[in-house]
Amino acid sequence: MMIDRRTVTQLAADLRARKVSSVELVRACLPRIEASQPTLNAFVTVTAEQALAQAQAADRELAAGRGGPLAGVPIGHKDLFCTAGVRTTCGSRMLENFVAPYDATVVARLKAAGAVMLGKLNMDEFAMGSSNETSYFGPVRNPWNTDLVPGGSSGGCAAAVAARLLPAATATDTGGSIRQPAAFCGVTGIKPTYGRVSRYGMIAFASSLDQGGVIAQTAEDCARVLRSMAGFDPRDSTSVDIPVPDYLAGLDAPLAGVRIGLLKEFFDTGLEADYERRVREALAVFERLGARLCELSLPNIPRSVPAYYVVAPAECSSNLARYDGVRFGHRCRNPRDLTDLYKRSRSEGFGAEVKRRIMTGTYVLSAGYYDAYYLKAQRVRRLITGDFERAFAEVDLLMGPTTPTAAFALGAKSADPITMYLNDIYTISANLAGLPAMSVPCGFAGGLPVGLQIIGPHFAEQRLLHAAHRFQLETDWHTRVPERCA
Amino acid sequence: MALTRAQVEGIAHLARLELDPAEVPQYERSLSRIVDFIGELERANTAGVAPMAHPLPGLAQRLRADEVTERDEHDLYQRNAPAVASGLYLVPKVIE
Secondary structure (H helix, E strand, O other): OOOOOHHHHHHHHHHHHHOOOHHHHHHHHHHHHHHHHHHHHHEEEEEEHHHHHHHHHHHHHHOOOOOOOOOOOOOEOOOOEOOOOOOOOOOOOOOOOOOOOOOOOHHHHHHOOOOOOEEOOOOOOHOOOOOOOOOOOOOEEEOOOEEOOOOOOHHHHHHHHOOOOOOEEEEEEEOOOHHHHHHHHOOOEEEEEOOOOOOOOEEOOOOOOOOOEEEEEHHHHHHHHHHOOOOOOOOOOOOOOOOOOOOOOOOOOOOOEEEEEEEHHHOOOOOOHHHHHHHHHHHHHHHHHHOOEEEEOOOOOOHHHHHHHHHHHHHHHHHHOOOOOOOOOOOOOOOOOOHHHHHHHHHHHHHHHHHHHHHHHHHHHHOOHHHHHHHHHHHHHHHHHHHHHHHHHHOOOOOOOOOOOOOOOOOOOOOOOOHHHHOOOOOOHHHHOOOOOEEEEEEEEEEEEEEEEEEEOOHHHHHHHHHHHHHHHOOOHHHOHHHHHO | OOOHHHHHHHHHHHHOOOOOOOHHHHHHHHHHHHHHHHHHHHOOOOOOOOOOOOOOOOOOOOOOOOOOOOOOOOOHHHHHOOOOEEOOEOOOOOOO
C-alpha cells in the first residue's frame, strides 16, 4: 500500500477541496497501522470504529461547506491524554483497563476542530523514560532502524509520524519527551511554554514541568495543530490566560536580523562529532537567511539534569500516590489489609523505572533531606531560569543540538539510570524554566536523523515556528522517510 | 553516598511499595547512583536565591470561586473501580 506523505496542511486543503474524503484517508491509514504493529508497536489502542464514525461526520460537515480547521484530518493521541470511552493506559499495567470517563481539554479541542482520532500512541510508562523501553505494552522501535529506540517518552508518536502512519500526533514533554523522540525519528516537535496548553485530562507526572504539544512532519503543521490546542482553560489552574496568536501568520516573513545565540554548554561535553557537524551546518543556513549568530554561556545549565532528577521525581512521588488500588487502576488479589492492598497493588501495577522515580522522590522529600535536595534543587532551578532571562535580553532565540547522539540500540542504556537520564542533557533546562522549545530535523549522522533544538523566551512559540518554517523552506530533511516505510 | 538495604526498604515502605527481596540490591545500586548524582547540587552557590516552585515567575496560581461546577458522575467514575457495592468503594476491613 502506498504511504501518504501529505502533511496536515495539504490534507486539510485536499479535504476541503473534496479531492479526498476523510473516510478514504482513515481506510488507507488503518491497514498500514495494523501492518506496522508487529515491528514498530507505535500504538497501544487503535480506535478503528470510532475513527470511521468521526470521519463520516467530518465528511458530512465538509460536504455542507462547514467543518473546523482540521476537519477530517487523521491524528493520534499520546496514551496519557484521557479520551472519553476509550482505554487510556499511560503505558502502564496500573491503567491497563482504565477507560477515561471524560476527554482531556486537548482531545476535546482537537475533536471540535474536526480532527479524527485513529488511536492511542505507545509511550514510556507514565512518561518516565527516554527510550520507550519502559512501556508495559512493549518497546516502540525506530522506523529508521528497528534495532534502535525511537526515543521517549513520546516514542509511539514520533515513530508513527516518521513512518507516515499518521500526519501528526499530540504528545507531552516533561524533560524532553517531545523533542528527543522527534530528533531520534527525524520529525518536527514543539513543546510550548508551560501553561500554554491545558493539562486538564493529561495524566500527571511532574506538574510544574509537564506540557502538551505536537509532533508532526513540519513546523507549519505544528503551528496548525497547536493553534487548535492552545489557550486558556479554566479547568487547569496553571493554564495561562493570554490570547493565542495565529501561529500560521507571518511564517514566511524574512529572518533577517534575528539574533540567534549558541549555547556554549550544549557544544561542550559529550556531543558526538558528526551530530555537531550537522547542527553547525544548520546554523550556517540561518546565517545565510540573514540571522546573526553569537555564542553565549549559561553557567548554571550543566546543573539542569541533577536539579531535574530531584524536582521531577518529587512531583512524581506525590502525583502517583493517587494509585491506591481503591478508586481506579490495578488492584492486587486477596489483600490481607489496607496496607497490603496499597503496597501490592502499586508494586504489581508500576514498572521498575516508575518505582525508582517514586522512591527517589520519596527520599528527597523525606524528613532531614528536604532542604538538602528539594529546596536546593528549586534554588538551582531559579539560577537556571535566570541564566535564560539574561540570554534572552541579548538574543531572540537559542539554538543547539536536541540530543548528544543519534538514536541508540534497544537495551544499550537500560542498565544504568544515570546513563539514560543524561540523554536529556540538552532538553531538560527548557522544562525547568518553562520555556517553549522545538526539535527540527537537520540532517543525518551515521544514517540516523539529527535534531536541531530551538529555544525561545516564554510565549514565543510563533518565533520558534517561524524560524523552523524558514529553515524547512531551505532544506528537505523533514521530507525524508525511512526506506522501510517508503 | 551508598544507601543501605534498610534505607531502601524504609523508602519503599514510605512510598507504599513492596519490593521483591531479590530486586532490593538492584534498587540499592541504582538509587545510590542517583543520590550521588543529585548530590552534586550541593556545590552550587545558592546563597540568597529563593526556591522556585512555579516555572512562570510573576504569574500566580489562579483561584476559582468556591462553587459547585461539576455534575454528580459517580456511576460513571465507579465503572473504573476494582470493587464497589451500593455505590461504595470496597476496601479490606480497617477496624477490628
